[in-house]
Amino acid sequence: MSSFLARWIGYLLYNFRGRDHGLAVRLLNLEDQNPEIELTSAVFNDNDYMPLSSAGTGVGDNLSPELKIVLPSGDSATGSLVLVCQDLDAPLPNPITHLFAYDIPTNKTEFKQGDLNETDTPEGFKFGSGAFGRVGYIGPRPIPCHGDHRYIFQVFAINEKATKEFRELDTRPDLSRAIEIMKDNVISYGKLTGLYKRD
Structure with missing residues (x-):
């Protein structure tokens, strides 16, 4: 697809975006609860732009960003963690799942750059199926000229x-x-929002 055509499509679909109702936090009826888990990244702040290294194949390096999880003190009931990233602004009926990892041990609270990219045997956790059946981290690659896309990283502490x-x-x-x-x-x-756009 030519860059001109891609931009034209982006302009055409500018007001067509996914719906927040498909956000995992909302589907789990957690939006009215204050996040107790601190989820941060060393490469971007909450509601700030993600670096080119985290952008998808053909745009950036498609490396999952560094992430750090701080669980509430005194938490002894958590069996494992689940980590999800969704693009809320794709012009589709539901958000795109860019990452779904589960069975993460409670002591696995730091991920280095690239740790969440697909591997045959990820260390200490498992990957679920993401958008279009893909596995592992899928970096941002929004339509050019479609404006800011929100990539919501969400971490869930689940019971035994x-x-x-x-x-x-x-x-x-x-x-x-x-x-x-x-x-x-x-x-x-907990959640962390990264932004990405292509002009």
Whole structure:
């Protein structure tokens, strides 16, 4: 696709964006609760632009950003963590899932650049199925001239019941299946918003 055509499509679809109703936090009815988990990145601040290194293939290096998770003090009920990233502004009926990782141990609270990219055997956790069946981190690659896209990183601390159910799955789950398992089983959550746009 020519750059002119891509930009024309971006302008044409500028007011067509995904819906916030598909955000995992909202699907789990957590929006009215204050986030208790601190989720930060060394390469971008909350509601700030993500670096080119984190942008998708063909745009940037497609390396997952550094992430740090700080769980609430005194938390002893968490069985595992789930990490999700969604693009809320793609011109589709629902957000695009750019990352879905689960069965993350509670002591795995720091991810270096690239740690969440697809590998055959990710260390200490598992990947679910993301957008279009892809696995691992998918960097931002919004349509040119479509404005800012919000990439919402969300981390969920889930109880032992949900952790056990995830571990008993015999197929790779997608986010819809994960929401079913996590419903009413989330102990705490946190989120971090990164922005990206292409002119």
